[in-house]
Amino acid sequence: MAIKSNEIDLLETAIMTLKTQRANQEFEIFKVEDKQAHLQKQFDALVSLIAELEHHERDSLQALNNKYQLQRKQHIHKHEESLTELKETITLEIEKAFDENLGRLVEEISTLKKRKSQLEQDTVLQDQDLNRRLIKLKEDHSKKLIGLNQSLDESLIMLKSAIEQVSEDKRTKEQQLQALLSSRQSNEISANNECHKTLHNLKLESRIKEEELLALKAGIALLNTELHATNELVAQMKREIDSYRDKSADIHRLMEHKEEIRRKLHNKLQELKGNIRVFCRVRPTCGELKPLANIEIPDLLLDDDSPNMLMIIRKPGDENFNSNSVPYQFLFDKIFSPTLSNSDVFKEISQLVQSSLDGYNVCVFAYGQTGSGKTFTMAHEADGMIPQSLKKVFEDIKTLESQDWQYELHGQFLEIYNEAIFDLLSPTKVSRSPSKNNPKKYEIKHDDVSGTTSVTNLTSVSITGADHAMKLLSLANKNRSTAYTKSNEHSSRSHSIFMLQLHGRNIKTMESRYGTLNLVDLAGSERLSNSQAQAERLKETQAINKSLSSLGDVISALKLSQKGKPLQHIPYRNSKLTYLLKNSLGGDCKTLMFVNISPFATNVNETLNSLRFASKVNATSQLRSK
Ligand code: ADP
Ligand code: MG
Secondary structure, three states: OHHHHHHHHHHHHHHHHHHHHHHHHHHHHHHHHHHHHHHHHHHHHHHHHHHHHHHHHHHHHHHHHHHHHHHHHHHHHHHHHHHHHHHHHHHHHHHHHHHHHHHHHHHHHHHHHHHHHHHHHHHHHHHHHHHHHHHHHHHHHHHHHHHHHHHHHHHHHHHHHHHHHHHHHHHHHHHHHHHHHHHHHHHHHHHHHHHHHHHHHHHHHHHHHHHHHHHHHHHHHHHHHHHHHHHHHHHHHHHHHHHHHHHHHHHHHHHHHHHHHHHHHHHHHHHHHOOEEEEEEEOOOOOOOOOEOOEEOHHHHOOOOOOEEEEEOOOOOOOOOOOOOOOEEEEEOEEEOOOOOHHHHHHHHHHHHHHHHOOOEEEEEEEOOOOOOHHHHHHOOOOOHHHHHHHHHHHHHHHHHOOOEEEEEEEEEEEEEOOEEEEOOOOOOOOOOOOOOOOOOOOEEEEOOOOEEEEOOOOOEEEOOHHHHHHHHHHHHHHHHHOOOOHHHHHOOOEEEEEEEEEEEEOOOOOEEEEEEEEEEOOOOOOOOOOOOOHHHHHHHHHHHHHHHHHHHHHHHHHHHHOOOOOOOOOHHHOHHHHHOHHHOOOOOEEEEEEEEOOEHHHHHHHHHHHHHHHHHOHHHHHOOO
């Protein structure tokens, strides 16, 4: 209870405290409210003051503007007034200054006028002074003149006396001269006499000379008549020479004509002999002691132009001999027995060389088995057909020169091996490996219009003389042999072809001739039995067989067509050899085939093969009657 009453007491005290606090706060609120009312009053008073002030401001702005306008007008007026005043002042000043200056100028003018009159006076004074001095000078001058005149007169008198002196001297000198002259005259007279004598002598001499001159003149006249006679003689001789010249020209023309006729006749003769001819050459034994084949040439003693017959009769010891063997007979345009030399052979073909100079294409072939004498016939260094042909060409060119013909020769030397071309005059080393070391492509080109053939990249050498040609041949032989390991064996497996192009030009008639001489050493014709042949050999053999049989086909076809058989197909394209020589085979070209045969019994079969080939080529010859 006590606690409760305590608590109540405490509460009552707290309530009392709170009540006091509330009364304090109410008082405070009252004070604040009073302050607010006061402030409201102040605020209202200020608002009304502001309104009054705004009104007042408007009024005062108006008043200010009015005042400004008024003042501005007053200022302008004042300014104008002062301006007018200023103008007046300035005008006054100017007038004043003008008046002042005018006075000064008038003064200056009067000063100048004074100076002028002063100067005029000075001038007059100076003039007077000058006049005085002039008069003085004149007086001095005339005085000097008089003095000079006097001295001149004196000098004149002196000169006159000098002249008189000189005249006196002259007179004396003349007298002396006169004396001298009279003494000289007497000297001259004696000299004159001397002269007269000399003159007389001279006159005598002159007369003698005149006589001599007359004699000479007579001599000259005589000589003149002689000269005249000689001139006459000379003229006569000239006339004769002219007529000889005319005759010589006629003869020349005749010779040209004869040359043309000769050319035509020569060609006719060749044609009559046959544009395609086949010769047989039997090789000598050359000391070899082997059994001989039974070869007979019964026609050998017949005249030159008849075909010759060659007979072979197999005998015991020959290959394939049997007791039924009958003689084989073959006809040839010419047969060369073993005893005949290369020069004998060349006699027959030299006419073809002439044909090539006359502008025809010529081919000479050597056909036969290896060892039968083809190379000996064609290329023997001393007298083979190639060297002899070249010698003859250069001899004939010399003769033709006198008939105004000039020739240019170009030589090419090539080889066909395995159907590929090799350049034997190549300045670089010749290789036989066509695929590997033969980068140059040799292509055969025919010009059908001009009928000429060329091989691209093939060396062509302008040949200047027989010696030059020989050097080329030995170069070709060297190229041929160095390119092979087994020289002889290989060279017999290829065709070698020497081509000589001959271009003749007549410098008078401007006529031109183009001929080609082809000299061909063919590959060996022997047949290798296939079983024997190694692969490489087989290829070679096939290439050789193909080209040799193509050559046979081409020549026999040509021969048939020349004999008037219906148009033949000429299979030039079947081998490189026939294609290369296309323009030199057929038409009016001349072809000569040597068939070289061996004399030995062991070679009879190959000999017969060669002879059969010759028969095929020479088909129509066999039809000829003996
Ligand atoms: P091929 O060229 O046909 O193979 P060669 O011309 O090499 O034949 O001749 C073979 C050999 O016979 C060579 O030694 C050659 O000198 C010789 N010979 C060939 N024909 C004659 C001949 N008419 N006179 C002298 N020797 C010859
Ligand atoms: Mg040979």
